[in-house]
Amino acid sequence: MSEQFEPVIIGFTCNWCSYRAADMAGTARIKYPPNIRLVRLMCSGRLDPTFVLKALSEGADGVLITGCHPGECHYLEQNYKALRRYRLLRKTIAQMGIEPERIKLVWASAAEGVQLAREITTFVEEIRALGPLRWPVRLAAIERQETAVAEEVAA
Amino acid sequence: MSKEQNQPQDSKERIGVYVCHCGSNIAGVVDVEDVAVWAKEELGDEGVVVSRDYKFMCSSLGQEMIENDIKEQGLSRVVVAACSPHLHEATFRTACERAGLNPYLSELVSIREQVSWVHTDKEKATEKAKAMIAGGVERVIENEPLEPLRVPIHPATLVVGGGIAGIQTALEIADAGYQVYLVEREPSIGGHMAQFDKTFPTLDCAACILTPKMVSVGEHPNIELLTWSEVERVEGYVGNFSVTVRKRPRYIDTELCTGCGICWEKCPKKVIDEVFEQGLGYRTAVYTPFPQAVPKYPVIDTESCIFFDNGKCKACEKLCPTGAIDFDQKEEILLLEVGNIIIATGFDTFDARRIPEYGYGRLANVFTSVEFERMCNAAGPTNGEVVLRDGVTKPEAVGIVHCVGSRDRNYNNYCSVICCMSSLKFAHLVKERTGAEVYNFYIDMRTAYKDYDEFYQRVMEEGVLFVRGRVAEITDATRNPGEEGKLVIQVEDTLAGRQRRIPVDMAILSVGLQPPSDTKEVAHRFGISCSASGWITEKHPKLDPVATMTEGIFIAGAIQGPKDIPTSVAQGAAAAARVLGRINMGEMYLEPIRATVDPEKCSGCRICNNLCPFGAIIFHEDLMVTEINHALCQGCGTCVAACPAGAISGTGFSNEQVLSQIEGLLAYSFPKDFELVEMVPA
Numbered sequence: 001m002s003e004q005f006e007p008v009i010i011g012f013t014c015n016w017c018s019y020r021a022a023d024m025a026g027t028a029r030i031k032y033p034p035n036i037r038l039v040r041l042m043c044s045g046r047l048d049p050t051f052v053l054k055a056l057s058e059g060a061d062g063v064l065i066t067g068c069h070p071g072e073c074h075y076l077e078q079n080y081k082a083l084r085r086y087r088l089l090r091k092t093i094a095q096m097g098i099e100p101e102r103i104k105l106v107w108a109s110a111a112e113g114v115q116l117a118r119e120i121t122t123f124v125e126e127i128r129a130l131g132p133l134r135w136p137v138r139l140a141a142i143e144r145q146e147t148a149v150a151e152e153v154a155a
Numbered sequence: 156m157s158k159e160q161n162q163p164q165d166s167k168e169r170i171g172v173y174v175c176h177c178g179s180n181i182a183g184v185v186d187v188e189d190v191a192v193w194a195k196e197e198l199g200d201e202g203v204v205v206s207r208d209y210k211f212m213c214s215s216l217g218q219e220m221i222e223n224d225i226k227e228q229g230l231s232r233v234v235v236a237a238c239s240p241h242l243h244e245a246t247f248r249t250a251c252e253r254a255g256l257n258p259y260l261s262e263l264v265s266i267r268e269q270v271s272w273v274h275t276d277k278e279k280a281t282e283k284a285k286a287m288i289a290g291g292v293e294r295v296i297e298n299e300p301l302e303p304l305r306v307p308i309h310p311a312t313l314v315v316g317g318g319i320a321g322i323q324t325a326l327e328i329a330d331a332g333y334q335v336y337l338v339e340r341e342p343s344i345g346g347h348m349a350q351f352d353k354t355f356p357t358l359d360c361a362a363c364i365l366t367p368k369m370v371s372v373g374e375h376p377n378i379e380l381l382t383w384s385e386v387e388r389v390e391g392y393v394g395n396f397s398v399t400v401r402k403r404p405r406y407i408d409t410e411l412c413t414g415c416g417i418c419w420e421k422c423p424k425k426v427i428d429e430v431f432e433q434g435l436g437y438r439t440a441v442y443t444p445f446p447q448a449v450p451k452y453p454v455i456d457t458e459s460c461i462f463f464d465n466g467k468c469k470a471c472e473k474l475c476p477t478g479a480i481d482f483d484q485k486e487e488i489l490l491l492e493v494g495n496i497i498i499a500t501g502f503d504t505f506d507a508r509r510i511p512e513y514g515y516g517r518l519a520n521v522f523t524s525v526e527f528e529r530m531c532n533a534a535g536p537t538n539g540e541v542v543l544r545d546g547v548t549k550p551e552a553v554g555i556v557h558c559v560g561s562r563d564r565n566y567n568n569y570c571s572v573i574c575c576m577s578s579l580k581f582a583h584l585v586k587e588r589t590g591a592e593v594y595n596f597y598i599d600m601r602t603a604y605k606d607y608d609e610f611y612q613r614v615m616e617e618g619v620l621f622v623r624g625r626v627a628e629i630t631d632a633t634r635n636p637g638e639e640g641k642l643v644i645q646v647e648d649t650l651a652g653r654q655r656r657i658p659v660d661m662a663i664l665s666v667g668l669q670p671p672s673d674t675k676e677v678a679h680r681f682g683i684s685c686s687a688s689g690w691i692t693e694k695h696p697k698l699d700p701v702a703t704m705t706e707g708i709f710i711a712g713a714i715q716g717p718k719d720i721p722t723s724v725a726q727g728a729a730a731a732a733r734v735l736g737r738i739n740m741g742e743m744y745l746e747p748i749r750a751t752v753d754p755e756k757c758s759g760c761r762i763c764n765n766l767c768p769f770g771a772i773i774f775h776e777d778l779m780v781t782e783i784n785h786a787l788c789q790g791c792g793t794c795v796a797a798c799p800a801g802a803i804s805g806t807g808f809s810n811e812q813v814l815s816q817i818e819g820l821l822a823y824s825f826p827k828d829f830e831l832v833e834m835v836p837a
Contacts (some may be wrong), residue, residue, distance in 0.1 A: 007185045007623075008824045008825060010817060010820060010821070019241075020270065021267045022269060023239045023241060023265075025269065025273055026239070026268025026269060026272040026273050027268065027272070029272055029273070030273065031273055031274065031275055032273055032274075033274075033280075034270070034279040034283045035278055036272040036274060037283065037286055037287060037820045037824065038269055039288065039290070039813065039816055039817065039820070039822075040240070041792065041808055041813070042748060042790055042791055042792055042807075042808055043701060043792055043793065044792035045792060045793030046792030046793060046795060046796050046805070046808060047768075047796060048795070048796040048810065048813075049796075050810070050814070051813055051814065051817060054814050054817050055817050056820055058817060058821040058822075059815060059821050059824070059825060060821060060824075065753065071675075072684045072685075074684070074705075074791075075706055075769075075789055075791035075793070076679070076682060076768040076769075077768050078766075078768070078793045081766060081793050081796075081797070088750070088818065093747075097481055103735050109687075110692075111686070111687075117273070118443070134390075134495065146640065
């Protein structure tokens with residue numbers, strides 16, 4: 001395949017800051033790559049690490065977590081909890097053999113449409129360099145190889 | 156792919172998908188007809204029974220389309236793919252409600268701000284729109300019918316800050332018949348406007364137009380005036396706030412004090428008044444900040460009072476005819492119950508010492524705008540005479556510098572809005588009171604509002620000289636003949652195209668406006684936020700300038716951003732109108748996004764207990780389970796995410812909803828023939 005690898009990225013945004021930043025990028029017609037699909041949560045603190053793992057296990061190549069800047073969370077301090085979970089999550093997926101760089105946390109306030117678009121563009125390229133994760137496909141390929149090996153052994 | 160596979164066919168939801176063209180805003184990039192057809196074909200198994208595209212879904216016809224389909228096709232879920240939920244989520248929810256479908260069983264998927272406006276590749280944009288809709292469809296299946304929460308609205312209101320905006324807002328609410336608590340940190344209300352001499356463009360005497368309003372506040376039966384006080388703590392939520400106010404001791408018994416003024420006339424201890432007189436004049440240890448102070452009761456400044464220092468003097472106590480001096484007075488802590496809060500804490504000015512090139516604080520005859528206001532004020536330190544720092548000499552030439560600390564990347568990047576007009580006002584006042592030559596050094600003349608430009612023209616006709624250029628330096632290091640004993644203003648005259656050194660006797664720096672120094676702490680106390688430049692963030696800069704993101708908390712006046720008096724008054728009135736509307740309704744509906752603990756699943760691990768900044772999480776020791784108070788819960792979902800047992804569910808953003816959305820988004824994000832090459836290690 002000579003086609004360039006197009007990463008698929010899931011982004012989590014918070015209703016008050018980063019989702020509004022994404023809206024602002026839209027209103028200002030700032031362009032960024034279509035590789036990302038955004039999920040709106042009320043707060044970055046809502047981010048259950050399971051959501052990130054779900055995204056990766058369903059085939060996403062990377063996950064971008066966004067929220068209000070520290071000190072500016074609409075719910076006062078919940079973005080700090082998101083930060084704690086993110087740190088631990090990164091360590092956890094490294095233990096599972098997945099590059100920790102596939103998960104990234106950026107803060108974006110409601111006025112920072114330009115910055116958010118830039119972060120998305122950068123992250124898409126970072127994931128492109130890492131290559132595909134595509135967990136379900138990868139898993140299927142591993143299983144196929146295991147079956148092939150088993151048959152070879154049996155024969 | 157979803158739980159539907161485990162359920163019998165007839166329990167599937169009946170979903171309607173509506174793809175909006177938004178004129179060409181969406182249709183110009185996304186192939187909306189293709190998307191609508193695709194939704195019916197590909198997502199039919201998920202329950203999509205109707206899929207349409209239409210020019211403007213938010214129009215009456217668009218909404219009717221949804222309503223008709225709900226009634227005729229028996230839809231149980233609706234997905235609209237259009238603009239941002241921040242714009243029209245309410246519109247489509249209401250349409251569903253009109254047709255008899257619970258409004259929370261609809262989803263608005265953004266394919267405009269999130270797709271058509273930010274991507275250029277039409278094919279990829281269309282593919283992304285499909286994936287976003289699939290995400291929305293999978294999510295909406297998991298939506299549950301919800302009822303908005305009704306909260307009662309307490310009819311009392313707290314106003315923080317007694318400047319012109321706070322005064323206006325308090326009067327409007329009180330005049331409508333409702334209780335107002337007005338908390339002001341200084342001994343008197345009036346704010347900065349009380350310090351001014353004249354106001355532009357009418358040249359009204361500031362005190363003359365302000366004091367009647369101040370008196371109305373002082374006398375109003377519905378306003379409880381709490382000066383020399385500060386808000387310590389705020390708890391609760393819209394309609395039901397509990398506010399703790401610390402009322403500092405004045406050491407004056409206000410029941411007995413008549414405001415006669417003997418105490419401060421006779422007080423032997425004089426100190427420089429740094430606050431009201433900006434360091435240009437004196438006050439006594441027991442003082443009122445200015446003669447027309449409301450309330451009229453003085454305060455004793457314990458830092459300068461002789462009695463509080465060494466136990467001697469007590470002149471005020473001896474001379475007070477009503478025995479109102481009370482050195483043992485203690486502070487009072489008040490607990491106020493209010494329904495809404497309006498914050499009108501005004502502004503501070505830029506500290507001109509930060510620009511050493513201008514010489515403020517080093518060169519005697521460099522003044523700030525606020526100092527000059529005090530000088531011009533007839534009740535001020537020079538009785539209204541425009542004189543040099545020696546208090547006697549009249550200036551022969553005065554330079555007025557615009558944009559000090561404003562429009563400057565080194566200090567404050569923004570424009571402070573009022574300084575051009577006040578600089579013109581100063582120019583006029585100098586001309587009026589002296590025979591001096593007046594120079595205004597400006598970058599642009601910002602005289603945009605009613606009668607402002609006419610005022611500018613008038614000042615020009617009065618013979619004031621205008622130099623367009625940002626002043627580089629104000630110095631007493633003279634070089635040329637004619638500069639001896641003068642201050643020299645070094646400036647590039649951009650219209651003449653050359654550097655100029657202009658000798659003056661007095662320089663007035665029009666310092667910019669800044670948020671009060673403790674605004675960040677104050678905002679945090681109320682649960683609202685500040686922007687990067689420190690002003691409090693409004694809900695929407697164009698469409699909602701007096702509300703904040705926190706329901707029940709409003710802002711008015713300069714705290715939202717630099718502005719003049721008429722705009723501050725208008726905002727004060729606007730905030731009052733919003734609050735009065737709420738009080739009139741008597742109750743409000745809040746978004747039913749709340750967390751609930753299932754006591755059956757809760758193991759009492761208490762991991763969630765420390766996560767709530769709103770105090771909504773309560774642990775029952777006797778039952779060993781946690782409970783969440785729905786009234787205090789703000790719906791952030793942090794506890795939902797934290798619970799290891801999954802015992803906490805969050806309505807509106809449940810785990811099922813989000814996980815399904817992720818599934819939907821990813822199910823249609825990959826090309827069907829994607830093969831991983833060399834993925835498996837050898």
